[in-house]
Amino acid sequence: MSNSSTLALYGGKPVRTRLFPAYRVIGEEEKSAVARVLDRGILSRFLGAWHPDFFGGPEVQAFEKSWANVSKVKHGIAVNSNTSGLYAAVGAAGVQPGDEVIVSPYTMAASATAALIFNGVPVFADIDPQTYCLTADTIRERITERTRAIIVVHIFGQCADMGPIMELAREHNLVVIEDCAQAPFASYKGQPAGGLGHMGVFSLNYHKHIHTGEGGMVTTNDDRLAERLQLIRNHAEAVVEKKGVVDLSNMIGFNFRLGEIEAAIGFEQLRKGPQLIEARKENVQYLESKLVGLPGLSMPKVGPAGDHVYYVHALDFDESVTGVQRAKLVEALKAELPCTELREGEGPLVGMGYVRPLYMLPLFRQPEAAAGPNSPIARAHAAGQVSYADGLCPVAEKAHFSRVITHELMRPGMRREDLDDVVNAFQKVWHNINQLRT
Ligand SMILES: *Cc1c(COP(=O)(O)O)cnc(C)c1O
Numbered sequence: 001m002s003n004s005s006t007l008a009l010y011g012g013k014p015v016r017t018r019l020f021p022a023y024r025v026i027g028e029e030e031k032s033a034v035a036r037v038l039d040r041g042i043l044s045r046f047l048g049a050w051h052p053d054f055f056g057g058p059e060v061q062a063f064e065k066s067w068a069n070v071s072k073v074k075h076g077i078a079v080n081s082n083t084s085g086l087y088a089a090v091g092a093a094g095v096q097p098g099d100e101v102i103v104s105p106y107t108m109a110a111s112a113t114a115a116l117i118f119n120g121v122p123v124f125a126d127i128d129p130q131t132y133c134l135t136a137d138t139i140r141e142r143i144t145e146r147t148r149a150i151i152v153v154h155i156f157g158q159c160a161d162m163g164p165i166m167e168l169a170r171e172h173n174l175v176v177i178e179d180c181a182q183a184p185f186a187s188y189k190g191q192p193a194g195g196l197g198h199m200g201v202f203s204l205n206y207h208k209h210i211h212t213g214e215g216g217m218v219t220t221n222d223d224r225l226a227e228r229l230q231l232i233r234n235h236a237e238a239v240v241e242k243k244g245v246v247d248l249s250n251m252i253g254f255n256f257r258l259g260e261i262e263a264a265i266g267f268e269q270l271r272k273g274p275q276l277i278e279a280r281k282e283n284v285q286y287l288e289s290k291l292v293g294l295p296g297l298s299m300p301k302v303g304p305a306g307d308h309v310y311y312v313h314a315l316d317f318d319e320s321v322t323g324v325q326r327a328k329l330v331e332a333l334k335a336e337l338p339c340t341e342l343r344e345g346e347g348p349l350v351g352m353g354y355v356r357p358l359y360m361l362p363l364f365r366q367p368e369a370a371a372g373p374n375s376p377i378a379r380a381h382a383a384g385q386v387s388y389a390d391g392l393c394p395v396a397e398k399a400h401f402s403r404v405i406t407h408e409l410m411r412p413g414m415r416r417e418d419l420d421d422v423v424n425a426f427q428k429v430w431h432n433i434n435q436l437r438t
Contacts, residue, residue, distance in 0.1 A: 005428065007435050008335035015336040015428055016421040020349075022341035023411040025210060025269065025276060033264035046257045048235035050242035055230065059263035066270055067202075067217050070185075071194040075226035077218040078263060079233055082181045082203030084256035085216040086114035089199045090149065091250040092228035093175035095120040098376040099148035100386070104134045105357035106396040107153040111179045112358045114151065116371060118250055121380045123147070124359050126393035131303040132314065132354075132404075133160035136168045143168075146385075149175040154183035154193055155354075156314045156406075159305035162188050162196040169197075177201065182311035184209050185277045189306055194219040199229070204262070209276060209309065210269035212262040233257060277309050279412035283419060284310050287410055290423040294430045296321030297405075312406040314354070319402065324436045326352060329429060330405060332436055336425035337409075349408040353400035359388035 006012030037043065037059060045057030055061060056078070064076035079085040095101060101115035105124040115122040125138040132155045139150055150169060152160045162178075169176045176197035180186070184202055186193045194200025199222075204215030220226050228250070231239055236253035245251065258266075288299045298316040302308050317326050330352045337348040363370040365388060368378035380386045391397070409422045429436075 004432055007332050007429065007432050009332045010435060014338075015425045016338050019338050019344065020340040020409065020418055020421075021413045021415070022343070023413050024342075025272060025412075026265070029268040029272070030265045033268050034261055037260045037264045040260075043261060044257065044259045046234055048238050048253070048255075050239045054234060054239060054243075056234075056257065057260045057263075059260040059267065060258055063258075063263040063267045063270070064217070066267055068219065070270060070273075071192045071200065071219045073192075073195040073200070073219040074221045074223070075219065075229075077220075077226060077229045077233060078258040078266070079216040079218060079256040080258050080262075081205065081214055081256075082179070082201050082216040083110040083114070084233075084254065085201040085203075085218045086110055086151070086177070086179065087117045087254070088229050088232040088256055089177045089201055089218055090114045090120065090151075091118050091232045092199065092225045093149045093177065094249055095148050096249070098146060098380070100142075100144060100146045100380075101149045101151060102134070102139050102142050102147060103151040104153045104155065104396070105359055105393050106132055106354060106399060107155055107179065107358065108181065108355065109358055109361065111151055111153050113363070115149075116377060119376045120148070121146075121377045121386055122358075122364075123386055124357070124388070124393055126395045127155075127399070128161075128303070129395050129399065130301045131158050131160065131305075132156060132396075132399060133158065133303075134165070135161060136164035139165060140168055143172055143174075144385075147172065147174060149177060150197075151177045151179055152197060153179040153181075154186060155311075156300070157183050157186055157309040157311040158300075158303065159183060159186050159188035159193050159196065159307070161304040163304070166197065175199075181205075181208060183309055185273050186309040187305065187307045189304070195221060198222060199225055204266055204269070209280075209311065210266075210273050212258075212265045212269065215258050215262045215266055217266075276412050280310050280410055281308075283410040283412065283414055284308075284313055286416070286419055287313070287422060291315075291426055294426060296324075297426075297430075310410060312354075312408055313410050315405045315407075316403050317405050322433055324433055326402060326405065328436045329433075332429045333425055336428060337422070340408075351406045353404050354406060356400055357393055357396045359392055360390070364388035 047053035181203035
């Protein structure tokens with residue numbers, strides 16, 4: 001594909017129009033697991049009272065044990081989403097009204113709103129330009145006497161540098177929650193995500209590496225935190241008395257319970273996970289071997305964790321090398337590529353940036369409107385204790401607004417010929433990059 005040709009953006013023939021194959025992870029194993037649950041006829045066996053069924057049915061409990069084994073932690077607590085898992089984790093951490101929770105701005109919104117559920121105040125710290133995760137140094141700058149917890153997000157599939165973060169947390173007596181939604185099966189220096197901090201939270205949403213449609217899992221090695229997570233998941237207020245729980249802090253529960261069908265699917269998904277991750281890594285390696293060297297484009301760097309499970313493949317683009325705007329370039333790439341089966345509505349799975357730094361959401365710009373004028377966040381904001389202003393996290397802003405290009409075209413199911421079309425699209429755009437300068 002070295003000959004010059006008109007870019008599809010300008011009416012040329014696209015590299016490919018036939019849809020890319022779907023990422024299909026649900027198969028016969030899940031079908032028979034679901035049939036087993038349907039035959040049994042018990043689709044959930046949680047009871048919101050102090051009773052053996054407080055812990056849920058057989059599928060939920062088997063799934064939790066299996067997840068804990070894989071994550072090398074003592075407890076798995078199944079929940080119905082990563083979002084609800086984060087809420088439960090913030091509650092279990094003992095966050096009180098006005099307590100500050102330090103979090104990355106470069107993540108899905110729930111990582112930051114979790115603090116608000118218990119009237120905490122999200123405080124955004126900047127990210128590392130190579131891993132896009134929080135670092136001990138950026139966290140340290142934001143610690144005050146009100147800081148209670150840190151939510152570290154292993155974004156894009158790579159763990160944050162947890163060693164120094166845990167050391168800092170010990171120094172200041174802070175609870176560390178890992179948001180592992182994008183990093184199941186990832187490791188940090190050989191140790192699985194979810195057991196690096198005090199609690200880890202995973203997502204089983206359809207978009208993630210493995211899924212149950214909707215679902216989630218919280219992991220911990222701490223018996224007390226496990227009990228608090230189980231209580232918040234399942235109507236704590238109706239359980240504490242008979243269970244003999246005397247610490248009533250945050251003991252107002254929710255219904256964050258996972259169903260038996262989802263748990264049965266999750267059990268099978270967990271078994272498939274390692275192969276799916278391996279296939280994904282191989283696809284990335286193949287793509288990178290072909291894309292390396294395109295001017296201005298850098299492949300993702302694997303940092304101190306020593307591992308990456310590539311929820312997305314985040315490329316770093318430096319506009320100054322080619323003089324071509326990132327927006328123009330991404331538009332040109334999309335024009336060369338087709339949509340992916342099952343996700344046709346999303347367009348070609350190539351994107352610019354990831355999410356706007358979260359402090360730019362209306363919620364953080366007008367906390368008094370969203371959370372109420374007397375809410376701790378509104379008061380802290382009005383008093384100037386916390387800032388959600390532009391420029392707060394320059395590295396995250398630069399990543400989102402000028403440098404990062406993401407794609408998901410490395411998911412298993414993509415065959416060599418499909419990957420070659422991705423490579424052809426990149427090469428065609430770069431070989432004809434002059435057309436984008438006009
Ligand atoms: C997907 C995601 C979530 C939310 O997960 P749900 O299971 O959909 O609630 C939270 N944090 C991150 C980083 C995510 O990618």
